[in-house]
Amino acid sequence: MIEKQLIDFEKTVLIGIINQDQNEVQSKEYLDELEFLTYTAGGEVLKRFTQKIDVPNPKTFIGSGKLEEVANYVEANDVGTVIFDDELSAGQQRNIERILKVKILDRTGLILDIFAQRAQTSYARTQVELAQYQYLLPRLTGLWTHLERQRGGIGMRGPGETEIETDRRIVRDKIALLKKKILTIDKQMAVQRGNRGKMVRVALVGYTNVGKSTLMNVISKSDVFAENKLFATLDTTVRKVVIKNIPFLLSDTVGFIRKLPTQLIESFKSTLDEVREADLLLHVVDIAHPNFEEHIDSVNKILDEIDSKDKPTIMVFNKIDQYTHDSIDKDDLVTEKTKAHYTLQDWKKTWLSQVDEECLFISALNKENMDEFKAVVFEAVKKIHMTRFPYNDFLYQEFDESTS
Ligand SMILES: Nc1nc2c(ncn2[C@@H]2O[C@H](COP(=O)(O)OP(=O)(O)OP(=O)(O)O)[C@@H](O)[C@H]2O)c(=O)[nH]1
Ligand SMILES: [Mg+2]
Numbered sequence: 001m002i003e004k005q006l007i008d009f010e011k012t013v014l015i016g017i018i019n020q021d022q023n024e025v026q027s028k029e030y031l032d033e034l035e036f037l038t039y040t041a042g043g044e045v046l047k048r049f050t051q052k053i054d055v056p057n058p059k060t061f062i063g064s065g066k067l068e069e070v071a072n073y074v075e076a077n078d079v080g081t082v083i084f085d086d087e088l089s090a091g092q093q094r095n096i097e098r099i100l101k102v103k104i105l106d107r108t109g110l111i112l113d114i115f116a117q118r119a120q121t122s123y124a125r126t127q128v129e130l131a132q133y134q135y136l137l138p139r140l141t142g143l144w145t146h147l148e149r150q151r152g153g154i155g156m157r158g159p160g161e162t163e164i165e166t167d168r169r170i171v172r173d174k175i176a177l178l179k180k181k182i183l184t185i186d187k188q189m190a191v192q193r194g195n196r197g198k199m200v201r202v203a204l205v206g207y208t209n210v211g212k213s214t215l216m217n218v219i220s221k222s223d224v225f226a227e228n229k230l231f232a233t234l235d236t237t238v239r240k241v242v243i244k245n246i247p248f249l250l251s252d253t254v255g256f257i258r259k260l261p262t263q264l265i266e267s268f269k270s271t272l273d274e275v276r277e278a279d280l281l282l283h284v285v286d287i288a289h290p291n292f293e294e295h296i297d298s299v300n301k302i303l304d305e306i307d308s309k310d311k312p313t314i315m316v317f318n319k320i321d322q323y324t325h326d327s328i329d330k331d332d333l334v335t336e337k338t339k340a341h342y343t344l345q346d347w348k349k350t351w352l353s354q355v356d357e358e359c360l361f362i363s364a365l366n367k368e369n370m371d372e373f374k375a376v377v378f379e380a381v382k383k384i385h386m387t388r389f390p391y392n393d394f395l396y397q398e399f400d401e402s403t404s
Contacts, residue, residue, distance in 0.1 A: 009044030016085040018052045040229040061092045090139040108261040124234045130178040131263040186270045200248040200384045203278035207295035208255025210286040211318040215364040216252040236274045243378040258298045281313040288322035315359040
């Protein structure tokens with residue numbers, strides 16, 4: 001699935017755990033995702049280590065025996081970075097770094113790094129920078145104590161402590177400054193959004209890499225950056241779309257992910273305003289992904305966090321061209337039907353019974369079922385539009401249909 005390019009990939013290993021919350025299969029799937037994240041960040045995964053452990057070791061997260069195994073591998077294979085699927089405390093990160101003597105990242109740090117790499121506009125960069133400083137602040141002590149220990153471990157409350165304080169102050173000032181900067185841009189953006197009047201607003205939401213930008217391009221003929229990497233889109237793009245004679249605004253925004261760092265949700269609040277202020281959500285799902293149901297849950301959780309869970313929502317199951325299911329032999333009376341055996345029709349039935357609105361099955365890439373998609377979205381938009389413009393619907397006849 002992952003195309004390797006001929007550039008220098010940083011050599012990495014991944015570390016995950018197996019416990020009551022995540023069994024072996026889930027752990028593997030999480031590490032698959034972590035590998036995709038690593039690849040997106042410019043890394044190459046040489047090996048994965050997993051450990052069955054119910055309570056993580058407070059000092060080193062994984063047990064000392066496992067860590068030694070990792071240390072040997074890291075040394076023998078010239079590994080540059082070790083990435084943990086779970087969030088590490090400042091202390092754990094420092095301890096592990098001291099033992100492995102290479103860069104240690106956790107999932108949050110990795111996601112922040114990708115966001116930093118991908119931020120294109122100064123607005124996105126400011127938001128990412130804020131998230132990075134917020135992530136750094138509680139970890140500063142660790143960094144300095146680390147240096148103190150290297151110097152011999154004496155004078156912990158001496159100059160080292162002052163340096164921590166100075167550093168903390170610098171970071172806090174920086175955070176305050178960034179927040180102010182974002183506030184100014186927010187105001188400008190709120191004015192811009194206000195200027196759009198009462199036009200119906202539709203937002204594409206969904207897990208990262210499900211095809212939101214591709215769908216946006218198909219519907220609005222815009223040229224939004226889409227690629228097979230995570231978080232291709234960081235900024236929000238808004239386009240005016242007209243289906244039949246009804247115009248509406250369609251926005252494409254940052255993708256969600258399991259355990260999206262809270263710092264990121266917070267600093268991306270303004271980007272997510274587009275979702276919060278939308279009248280209708282199109283929740284795009286990659287039905288060809290083995291974990292798509294879990295993805296839906298993650299997205300709903302984040303929608304809940306930004307107070308957008310109860311909006312009218314149409315579920316859009318994308319990538320039907322890639323979906324495959326296991327088949328059961330007609331004469332086979334033993335095999336029990338599991339979700340792996342579901343056909344697209346089975347899924348449609350299951351979801352239709354779960355959601356109030358229509359649910360759609362499309363392929364944005366191959367433009368399959370786009371007529372049905374347009375018809376359903378049109379009806380939903382029309383419903384909202386009529387409540388907003390009960391008398392002067394005719395006013396909109398003049399909009400050109402070139403984008404429909
Ligand atoms: N097979 C198949 N691939 C698709 C389809 N729609 C999109 N893709 C591919 O999926 C990948 C991700 O598409 P994007 O449109 O960038 O996804 P996104 O949801 O905008 O991703 P982020 O911006 O990273 O959150 C690209 O490689 C697309 O070509 C589809 O219907 N079928
Ligand atoms: Mg995108």
